[in-house]
Amino acid sequence: MDIIDDLTWRGLIQDSTDPEALREAVDAGGLSFYVGFDPTAESLHVGHLTQVLTARRLQAAGLRPHLLVGGATGQIGDPRQTSERNLNSPETVAGWVKKIQGQIEPFLDFEGSDAAVMVNNLDWTSGMDVISFLRDVGKHFSVSKMINREVVRARLETGISFTEFSYQLLQSNDYYQLNERYGVSLQFGGSDQWGNITAGVDFVRRSNGKHVHAFVTPLVLKADGTKFGKTAGGGNTWLSSELTSPYAFYQFWINADDRDVAKYLRYFSFKSREEIEELEEATREKPAARLAQRALAEELTTLLHGAEECADVQAASKALFGRGELAELPEPTLRSALAEAGLAEAGAETTVAQMFKDAGVVGSLGEARRAAKEGGVYVNNERVTEVNEPIASEKLLHGRYAVLRRGKKTVAGAEVTSR
Incomplete structure (x- = not known):
């Protein structure tokens, strides 16, 4: 399957300026493209994977990537609808x-005939004086057309600064500069950027008479209406391991809704069409097995964090629920897994019952005692019947951690900090 057909099957082309012209340009070979990322935080999040992995697909098909991290546009910010x-x-x-350049680099190949190029729009924007910018760029834009952009219309009542209003000019100039400097003739991005991207296509044509191409990918929305990439607590799932642990990243995909996972496979997996369709069928027939979620979690965690880290988090996922050796888990992996499950602090004399209550595994000390009598209380995967005593220090994992489990499904942890 050629790259345009593949992207179409995956649902990754929502709109294109000229689909047939784009296909012809790709078929002709030697096409260079770019996709941009604004540094509005110290890390990209999983929502950015749509663009990063689409760039990877295009490079694998023989197109040359230019990855723009906006040192100039990042100082301005694309307008939001809220404020x-x-x-x-x-x-x-x-x-x-x-930091963001470093996160993107492992996904692309920077050697060979289609070697990726990392660019920063501050390189050509910082040296441009105001008069030149207004004459050479601003002259080509209609204010009435810019005002009709959806996000700008939404902000007109509450107010929008000239700074954010001018963002479209900066992004459009990026396309022109990349076309002139590197021969870039394709830009893609998220569908929320359609207005900016088509403005850039038009600006290139007005400035040097060249016809260039663009397409946008759909925004990823969850079936329950919540924003894709958010954790249960409402925060982002980051690509940085310092902000989102590999274990939490893995669990993000494991916990994907059955209604969403088929779409996620098409957007994010590099498995073949046949493999993806088999996993889609497995989800319909045996949803409890979560085969699609596990396959996607393994593939993406390996891609981002490496095979060894992925193996550690898989082992932790099993061990926390009694299907593996807890003592063999590296301390950072164990701690991040417990932090994701719920990690309470405990003192040296804290009883098992109190730990279970503090960690939210049970609602009261009495409930902990009843669960123990019924044989449903486990500490570090060993059944415990006496919950009115503290855990012996030699029983703690890495000298400080206790995995607290009730039955087969409810897990949390305690960290003993005062020994």
């Missing part, structure tokens, strides 16, 4: 640019 963005200092943005 004006806070402006971060140039130094902060520069630091975030380097």
Whole structure:
């Protein structure tokens, strides 16, 4: 299957400026493309994987990637529908640019005939004076057309600064500069960028007479209406292991709704069409097995964090529920797994019953005692019947952790901090 057919089957092309012209340009070979990321935080999150992995697919098909991390546009911020963005200092943005570049690099190949190129729009924007920008760029844009952009219309009542209003000009100039400097003739991005991207296509045509291409991927929405990429607590699932542990990243995909996982497989997996369709069928026939979720979690965790880290988090997932050796888990993996499940602090004399209550496994000390009598209380995967005593220090994992389990499904942890 060629790349355009593959992207179409996966549902990754929502809109295109000229589908047939794009197909012809891709078939002709030698096409260079770009996709941009603004450093509005120190890390990308899973929502950005749509663009990162689409770039990987295009490169594998023989197109040359240009990955733009916006040191200039990151200081401005694309308008949001809700409110004006806070402006971060140039130094902060520069630091975030380097971190995000480092996150993107492992996904692409920077050697060979189709080697990826990392670019920063600060390189051509910082040296442009205001008069030149207004004459060479601003002259080509209609204010009435810019106002009709959906996000701008939404902000007109509450107010929008000229700074954010001008963002479209900066992004459009990026396409022109990349076309002139590197011969880039395709841009893609998320569907929320359609107005900016088509403005760039038009600006290139007006500036140098060249016809360039663009397409946008759909925004990823969850079946329950909540925003894709959010954790149960409402935070982002980050690509940085410092902000989201590999275990939490793995669990994000494991916990994907059955209604969503088929879409996620098509967007994010590099498995073949046949393999994906088999997993889709397995989800319909045996949803409790969560085969699609497990396959996707393994593939993406390996891709982002490496095979060894993925093996550790898989072992932790099994061991926490009594299907593996807890003592063999590396301490960082164990701690991140317990933090995800719910990790309470405990003192040296804290009883098992109190730990279970503090960690939220039971609602009261009496409930802990009843569960123990029924044989449903486990500490580090060993059944415990006496819950009115503290855990012996030699029983703690890595000298400080206790995995608290009630029955087969309810798990949390305690960290003994005062021994």
